[in-house]
Structure formats: C-alpha cells, structure tokens
Amino acid sequence: MNTLRQLVSSVDIQLGQVPDDEKIPTNQLYLWGMWLANKYMSYKYQAADSGAYLTIMPEVTVVKASATTTPDIIAGEKYVVLPRNVLDLDLDRGIEYITYSRNDYPPNVDLGVMGRFTRINATKARKLYYSKYETPSASNPYWYRHNNYVGFLGIRNINISTVEMGLITSFDPFVTHSIDENLDVLSEFGDEIFKDMVELGRFALLIPEDRTNEGSYNPGGEAPRERVTSVNKSVDNLLNTEE
Amino acid sequence: MNISQESFLTPDEILADVIEETEDFEYRISTKGWYLSQMQQCLEELSFDSFLLTIKDDFEFPSENYSLALPANAFNVRDIFVYNGAIGDPTDSQRVYWKRAASRKNTNEFIAPNKSTHTEDPFFSPLSQTTEAEQLWAAIDNGVITFSDQCATYSYVHIRYNGTLTPIGETPFVPQFFRQAVKLFVSLQFYRKMRKRHPRVYRTLFNDVHQELYAPLIGVWDTAVKRAHSLDTKSIDDMREYLSKMNY
Numbered sequence: 001m002n003t004l005r006q007l008v009s010s011v012d013i014q015l016g017q018v019p020d021d022e023k024i025p026t027n028q029l030y031l032w033g034m035w036l037a038n039k040y041m042s043y044k045y046q047a048a049d050s051g052a053y054l055t056i057m058p059e060v061t062v063v064k065a066s067a068t069t070t071p072d073i074i075a076g077e078k079y080v081v082l083p084r085n086v087l088d089l090d091l092d093r094g095i096e097y098i099t100y101s102r103n104d105y106p107p108n109v110d111l112g113v114m115g116r117f118t119r120i121n122a123t124k125a126r127k128l129y130y131s132k133y134e135t136p137s138a139s140n141p142y143w144y145r146h147n148n149y150v151g152f153l154g155i156r157n158i159n160i161s162t163v164e165m166g167l168i169t170s171f172d173p174f175v176t177h178s179i180d181e182n183l184d185v186l187s188e189f190g191d192e193i194f195k196d197m198v199e200l201g202r203f204a205l206l207i208p209e210d211r212t213n214e215g216s217y218n219p220g221g222e223a224p225r226e227r228v229t230s231v232n233k234s235v236d237n238l239l240n241t242e243e
Numbered sequence: 244m245n246i247s248q249e250s251f252l253t254p255d256e257i258l259a260d261v262i263e264e265t266e267d268f269e270y271r272i273s274t275k276g277w278y279l280s281q282m283q284q285c286l287e288e289l290s291f292d293s294f295l296l297t298i299k300d301d302f303e304f305p306s307e308n309y310s311l312a313l314p315a316n317a318f319n320v321r322d323i324f325v326y327n328g329a330i331g332d333p334t335d336s337q338r339v340y341w342k343r344a345a346s347r348k349n350t351n352e353f354i355a356p357n358k359s360t361h362t363e364d365p366f367f368s369p370l371s372q373t374t375e376a377e378q379l380w381a382a383i384d385n386g387v388i389t390f391s392d393q394c395a396t397y398s399y400v401h402i403r404y405n406g407t408l409t410p411i412g413e414t415p416f417v418p419q420f421f422r423q424a425v426k427l428f429v430s431l432q433f434y435r436k437m438r439k440r441h442p443r444v445y446r447t448l449f450n451d452v453h454q455e456l457y458a459p460l461i462g463v464w465d466t467a468v469k470r471a472h473s474l475d476t477k478s479i480d481d482m483r484e485y486l487s488k489m490n491y
Contacts, residue, residue: 134276
C-alpha cells in the first residue's frame, strides 16, 4: 500500500530539516505529488502494456447539442464531456477505447464484440470521406477529441443515449479520500518522485528575500565591465580555466 | 477459378495477423477502412498479374446504340458471344470476333481503318467477299464494346472477362492461396507510409518485408501468382493428353 499521504509526509519531514522557519505548505506538496505521479504514470503507461491505469466508464451520456455555444459546442453534433481527467498522450491514447454501450447489445456480450469507435483528429476527419472503406457510418463510427469533449462521426442518424469509455485517468489528490488510496506508481517510482519533490522543495526554499520584485528600478553605478558569465558555471571554475 | 466459395477468408482473418505485426491494435495509426482498402488493392494487383478471376456475364443486346459499357471491375475481355432465347438460356449462339479499331456512336454507321466502303483507299484493298454489316464483330474502345449490325439480329450478349476479385468499395474476401501475399502486402503498405514518420524503425522493416514479398521467383508474390496459374490441374492434364495424342 503506497499512498500520497505517506509520500508527502516523508517529504515534509525531509524539508522540515532546514535550520530556519521556512516551510512549504502541505497543499503545495500534494500539488507537486500530483504533477510527479502523473508524469511517472505517463512514462510507465507508454513503456508498459498495462491496464493498471485503465478506468472503464460503462455509461457516459451522449449529448446532442441543440444550439451552438462558442467554444466547442456545435448545434446538431453528438458529443460526450470527458467524465474524468485523462493523461494527454500521443494519438489521444489517454482515451483507451470508446464503444457502443452494452445496453445496446444482447446481454453478456464481451468487450471485443461491441462496435468500437475509431480515433481520428479533427483535421484528418476530412480524409475519411475520400475512401468508401473509411467513410464514417453507424457500423464504422469515429471519435475525435476537442478540448474536454469527444465528438463523434457516423452516428448522426442513429439514436444512442450512452457510450462506454475506457480512460487512462490521471491522478487528482484533491478528490475526496484520494490521498489515502493506493497509488500504484509509487511502488515503482516512489524513490524518483521523492527525490524530485525534495529537489523542488530545495529550489523553492532557495529563493532569497532580496530577489523579490518590489517594482522599483534603480540602475545606479556603472555598467558592468567584466564579461557576462553563465549562471550555470561557478565563479571558481571560471577562475581556474586557462584561456 | 478452382476454389470453393467456402474457403475464402474474411478481412478479419487477414487483419488478425496484420495488426499483430503492425501493432496497431486500436486502429489509431491507420483506420480499419485503410487496411480494407489496402487488401482490396492487393487483390486488384494479384488479379492483374494472375488473371485469376474469369467472369461470365449476360446482357441484353444494346439495340439503341450497339454499344455496351464493360462492368465496373472488368479489365480484360476474353471472349464475346451473341445468342437468342432467354437471358442466360440460349437457343442458339454465335461467337463474335474482334475488329480492329472500329467505333460507333449510334446504329447508323461505324468508322474503322479497314472497311469495305473505303473504295478510294490507296493502301488497303476494301473487303470484297462480304461486307462488315453481315459479319459478327465487336471492337473494344475505352471500356465500351461496339457491335456490328449483324450482332443486332441477336437478343443477348454473353461476355467472358477477367475481373478484379473485389470491386472498389466492397468487402475484400481473400482466396486461401493468396493469404500470405495479402498479409505481407498490407503490412508493407503500412511500413511504407510510416517510413517518413519514423525512418529508423520503419525503413528497415519496409526493406525486410519488401524483400520477403517481392523477391524474384521465391518471393511470396511470385509464389502466389504461380499458384494461381497452376491451379487448374484438370485443364492442364487434359490439354497435355490432347497434345500427346498426336492426331490433332
């Protein structure tokens, strides 16, 4: 069992060892935890054929827009609103699959038998109409993502109320109880995430008081005459370098 | 074609192997329609190379203009007959021969390089024994078969032609002996189009599969065409016997 609360707790202890009274709020640590967990989940998902992050939403309501609303809603188009946040991966792999709902099939059908929607993007959709084999239809339907919506092609003339979606959901620590749920990615990448969080903490604590922007500008003194050096090279190194 | 209609493979049978190779299980890189289109194109190519499919078709004689458009998937006319009776049920039939470069737009007259009415032609002697109007002939021009006046005395036309196995837009069913060739062809087209996106991965795969498919004589394509040519054992054996009897 690995939870975000455990991770944040251990990072908090680590960052609490600085000898002054600077403190990073716990909420911020949870936010960083979310970033990093999602980052490593994304790596893991792209490298491994795993169903660990697949969430099946059996009945997602299909909406037919009655009026156009800018942006994204077009009158007459059928679409669904993404029910959860998904990982944004190449070729929209964050949406693993979309099929017709099981309600529209005889009982006990398997996942593979149900009519699948094929992923396309809004630009390539034009090309589908060039070939008789690819033209969208109810037996060969397509979906495309735009923003937080998924639009459909080929189902304009049929009545469906729901579709089934398989989503690669991202982790959200600000949903009730989520910080105490098992977070799989921590079992493999816990050390990496811990190191990255401590690194972020160090960076955040490094920002000194005198770097704050007070809005005043006082260029006094002469312009620098020495050559400008990269901030990534220490002065000591520069001094020891023979030119 | 010497193959049972029962042993044709559905596109899904081919896809089951192809997407295993291309790893495009979700049809996210190419749509299923794209794969079907490639299968259809492969069967087209194999049809052109092997002349495998001979189709026999009957039509009413086109009495309004003596011209008949070839069916959609035809690409090579093998033989033409005219007959009376009912469609597909002749009471008498005659073979129609080809006349060079003849064409007509209506029933009135036709144009051809060698014609009995060309009495002033300094190079060709006009046909003298009989006129073309009394002969059964047809000419093929831009996918249209033109018939002579004499053909119009018959009610129906029977045409034998080579056609593609699957017309464009229809579900491509694959003869069993073409299975390997179709699989490799479709995979090759996939690698071909992916070469520009990931050249390091797909150029090598493309070259490997290209070699496997198109290697002369031993490649899968040549094997498939050879198979198609050697299928009709009955006709080949009988022809051998006729020829060996030596009294022809």
